[in-house]
Amino acid sequence: MPRGTSVSRDERRIDSRVVAALGHNPRMDDLPLIDISALASTDVAARHAVAGQIGAACREVGFFVITGHGVPRDLIADTFAASARLFALPAKAKRAMAIDKLGSNRGYVGLGVEALDEKTAADHKEAFNLIWTDSQTRPENVWPPLPGFRDVVQRYFDAALEVGRRLHSSFALDLGLAEDFFDDKIDRPLATLRLLRYPTPTHEVPSERIGAGTHTDYGNVTLLATDGVAGLQVRRRDGRWVDAPAVPGAFICNVGDCLMRWTNDIYVSTPHRVVKPAAERFSIALFVDPNPDALVSAIPSCVAPGESPRYAPITANDYLQQRFASTYGAGG
Numbered sequence: 001m002p003r004g005t006s007v008s009r010d011e012r013r014i015d016s017r018v019v020a021a022l023g024h025n026p027r028m029d030d031l032p033l034i035d036i037s038a039l040a041s042t043d044v045a046a047r048h049a050v051a052g053q054i055g056a057a058c059r060e061v062g063f064f065v066i067t068g069h070g071v072p073r074d075l076i077a078d079t080f081a082a083s084a085r086l087f088a089l090p091a092k093a094k095r096a097m098a099i100d101k102l103g104s105n106r107g108y109v110g111l112g113v114e115a116l117d118e119k120t121a122a123d124h125k126e127a128f129n130l131i132w133t134d135s136q137t138r139p140e141n142v143w144p145p146l147p148g149f150r151d152v153v154q155r156y157f158d159a160a161l162e163v164g165r166r167l168h169s170s171f172a173l174d175l176g177l178a179e180d181f182f183d184d185k186i187d188r189p190l191a192t193l194r195l196l197r198y199p200t201p202t203h204e205v206p207s208e209r210i211g212a213g214t215h216t217d218y219g220n221v222t223l224l225a226t227d228g229v230a231g232l233q234v235r236r237r238d239g240r241w242v243d244a245p246a247v248p249g250a251f252i253c254n255v256g257d258c259l260m261r262w263t264n265d266i267y268v269s270t271p272h273r274v275v276k277p278a279a280e281r282f283s284i285a286l287f288v289d290p291n292p293d294a295l296v297s298a299i300p301s302c303v304a305p306g307e308s309p310r311y312a313p314i315t316a317n318d319y320l321q322q323r324f325a326s327t328y329g330a331g332g
Contacts (some may be wrong), residue, residue, distance in 0.1 A: 030242040031234065031252070032057045037068030039166045048173055055174030055267075062270030063234050063254045065247055066167075066223075071159045073249045076225055076284075079156040082149045083195040083282055086128055089144060097142050099129060104139050105192055105324065106131055111199070117213025117273070125198045125211050125274070130157060132191040157193045157286070160223055160251075164191070164288035167221055167253065175263065176301045182290075190219070190289040190320055198231060198274060198281040211274035211281070217256040218323040219289030219316075224252040229281040235271045244272075258289060258319060261311045264302040292317035 034053045038046035057064035087094075099107040109127040116123055130141045130153065143150045168182040175181075198211040211231055226232065232244040232252065244252050260269040274281075290296065294316045298309035 030063075030236060031061060031244060032064045033245075033247065033250075034064055034066050035068040036066045036163075036166065036170070037070070039170055040070065047170070047179075051170035051173035054167065054170045058171070058174075058255050058259075058263075058267040060268075061234075061236075062268040063244070063252065063272070065245060065250050065252050066163075067247065067250045069163045069166075069251060071156070071163060071251075075152070075156055075159060076249065078152045079284060080225075080227055080282055082146070082152045083128075083197070083284065085146050086144050086149065086195060087126060087197040087282075089146075093145070094126075097128075097144065102139075102142055104131065105129055106139065106141055116215035120210075120213045123210070123212045123274075124201070124276070125196055127197070128195045130193045130195075132157075132161065132189050134188065137188070153193070153195075156284070157191075160193070160286045161189070161191055161288065163251070164221060164223055164286060167223075168288075171221075171259070171267075175266070175299060177299065185290050185294040186220070186288065188291045190292055190316060192287045192289070194285045194287065196283045196285060198277050198283075200278075200280045201276045210276055214271050214273045216269040216271055217254060217287065218258060218320055219256040219287050220259040220262075221256060221288050222254050223286040223288065224254075225284040226252065227282045229277050229279055231274045231277040231281050232283075233273055233275055235273075241273075256287070256289070257323070258296055258316060261319070262296050262299055262302075264298040264310055266302045289320060290316035 032053065034050065034057065036050055036054070038050045041047065054064060094108045095110070097108045099105065099109050099113075101107065106129055109129065111124060111126050112122040128144075131138065133140055165183075165186060168186055169179050172179050172181040214235070224232070226244075226246055228246045228248070230243055230246065233241045234244055234254075235241055254272065255267045255269050257269045260267050292315065295313055296311075296316055296319060297313035298311065303309055
């Protein structure tokens, strides 16, 4: 993949944390590590084997870590550097791109604006959202006035979204469906790329305020890249919180509520949170959500004989709008 415009190497201060973690051998007892390179192969048996590993993780944990996804490490590093430049902009410049001004889930979200856990204090993070758009049915994104930012971040968005689509083919295989079952349900996705920054905590931040409150994700699947700074925690079935591992170049993936609904709770959407980091922390999340008019109804193979679906059918747009309203209505 041609890299095009990129930031200089001395701007990649975020990726230096990932490089420093190269010698780290993370425990993968809780979050399975899966090489998904075979999903792009012509070997049907190999694709089924990987789909089985992913399906087991979706049923048992709801989280897994993937390598072999094909997104270049340089592109990931450039995107982290672009994110750092964005959040370093003056407050006035960021507020001019505020999500409550732009609408359609686009733009800047300031500190304390969101509350992912409605029962706790607002999240101590800032974010910038970019949506998938075809320029015909959805509004264009608003891009920050930074040279090279749009080129780098859009290439990352496109590359990571392709990985998300491959994961959907594996879901279909694991669930006994045609491999292309989800293709026409995610070809115009309500996908969002979210750049995130968690500031270094200070004594002025209340002790009960964490980076992101306990929550589950709303859509189908999330692909998360991290900068190596710890913070993300996943709640196991026994209630114990475990730290998500930092695997250089990998994506941490998790099932969202919409896919859980589609699979009639066969796949599990797992609560997670971001605790106060020891240092400034950056992450990049791609939320791969269905087309707005996709009907989310129980897949027949996921409903046991004699049982009824656990959820009523609903369009993806209606479901996601309900979830967004609860998040932003609670101070975020």
